[in-house]
Amino acid sequence: MPVEDVAQLKIEKAGKMAPPGRRKQKPLAVAVVVLLFLIAGGLYFGGIVVPAVTVDVTTVSPFYPSQSLSLLNASGYIVAQRKAAVASKVTGRLVALLVEEGSKIKRGDVIARMENIDVSAVRDQAAANLNTTRAALGQARVEESNARKEYERYGQLVAREFVARSDYEVVEARYRRAVEGVKAAEATVHAGEAALKNAEAGLDYTLIRAPFDAIVLTKNADIGDIVTPIGAAANAKAAVVTIADMNSLQVEADVSETSITTIRPGQPCDIQLDALPDLRFRGEVHAIVPTVDRSKATVLVKVRFLDKDRRMLPDMSAKVSFLPRPLTPEELKPRLAAGRSSLIARNGKTFAYLLEENRVREREVRVGTAFGDMVEILSGLQAGDRIVVKPPKELQDGSRIKVAER
Numbered sequence: 001m002p003v004e005d006v007a008q009l010k011i012e013k014a015g016k017m018a019p020p021g022r023r024k025q026k027p028l029a030v031a032v033v034v035l036l037f038l039i040a041g042g043l044y045f046g047g048i049v050v051p052a053v054t055v056d057v058t059t060v061s062p063f064y065p066s067q068s069l070s071l072l073n074a075s076g077y078i079v080a081q082r083k084a085a086v087a088s089k090v091t092g093r094l095v096a097l098l099v100e101e102g103s104k105i106k107r108g109d110v111i112a113r114m115e116n117i118d119v120s121a122v123r124d125q126a127a128a129n130l131n132t133t134r135a136a137l138g139q140a141r142v143e144e145s146n147a148r149k150e151y152e153r154y155g156q157l158v159a160r161e162f163v164a165r166s167d168y169e170v171v172e173a174r175y176r177r178a179v180e181g182v183k184a185a186e187a188t189v190h191a192g193e194a195a196l197k198n199a200e201a202g203l204d205y206t207l208i209r210a211p212f213d214a215i216v217l218t219k220n221a222d223i224g225d226i227v228t229p230i231g232a233a234a235n236a237k238a239a240v241v242t243i244a245d246m247n248s249l250q251v252e253a254d255v256s257e258t259s260i261t262t263i264r265p266g267q268p269c270d271i272q273l274d275a276l277p278d279l280r281f282r283g284e285v286h287a288i289v290p291t292v293d294r295s296k297a298t299v300l301v302k303v304r305f306l307d308k309d310r311r312m313l314p315d316m317s318a319k320v321s322f323l324p325r326p327l328t329p330e331e332l333k334p335r336l337a338a339g340r341s342s343l344i345a346r347n348g349k350t351f352a353y354l355l356e357e358n359r360v361r362e363r364e365v366r367v368g369t370a371f372g373d374m375v376e377i378l379s380g381l382q383a384g385d386r387i388v389v390k391p392p393k394e395l396q397d398g399s400r401i402k403v404a405e406r
Helices: 003-008 020-044 117-159 165-205
Strands: 053-059 061-063 072-080 083-087 092-097 110-114 207-209 214-219 239-244 249-256 268-273 276-293 298-305 317-322 335-339 344-346 349-356 359-371 374-379 386-389 401-403
Touching: 072 298, 110 239, 117 165, 165 207, 249 276, 249 317, 268 298, 335 359
Parallel strands: 053 401, 061 335
Antiparallel strands: 053 386, 072 249, 072 317, 083 239, 092 110, 110 207, 214 239, 249 298, 268 276, 268 317, 276 298, 335 374, 344 349, 349 359, 349 386, 359 374
């Protein structure tokens, strides 16, 4: 066979190749199958996926009626009106510290003791000197008594001319001298008593006492430190402890000078502490400091507490609502409330959309009294529930949502 014929020989593959038209139809069929699979999966797993609705949400929380009555709101801090950095009157070494942070102390209680060996010796010496002068006074009084008796006897004798006039005058002089000796001894005793009191005062100065009933806030010195009333030395401490009278706690709030005319002394207030967000405390304006802070254009207002709590501490942040009138007992109780814009009225009923993960559930609620933009929730929602604000018209029960970022 010629070489050309051999080159033309070909081995055909098993089966026949599909026509070009059928090869184009196969990818289309695959795409249809995939689409049907996705649709079926979507139906199986909860319905056809629809775009999420972007909404704003808010948290249902306790509402206090005083919030709707507020004329003006201001922020500030709790400040103790009686506060002291207790120090010693004399310079010395601290040898005992009898309190710590949080200790309750009464007026006159010993807080700390300083080294007092030298002062104690001075006190003992003054006491001994006083005893000596008192003994000398006793001797002078005995001599004065004897001299007075002799003087009286010689007075009778000289009247009868039994003794010479000169002898009588000698006895009289001795008696006068004894009287003056008693006066001198009494003065010495007084001086000794004063010296003893001075020494006792010096000894008492080494005992650091509480000036009023208070609680210890900070401890500024330790045993072994040198304490001085001036504190100018490099290693000296001026104050031993810092104390505050918890009964004198007040809120000091900064009020804009343009709004200060709406505030008056004795005006009722509602106080909220950031540390105790679930509580409200009654208060009233105690004083308006007649000075404007030029840098902030504010006036300092002091508000005293009508209700106290042992958990109140100095420097806690506080918010004050100035009210037009005192609150009634019912208005003092917290109520669960939500904003009007979160509620929907339909067929005589009220609904809210409750957020559950990335979907919302329509929840029927029972409402009560309205307070401005807030409405009391009697049932259907709980504190801490997150609900949709201004629900869009397309929002339905079970709709997927996306919370708007703020």
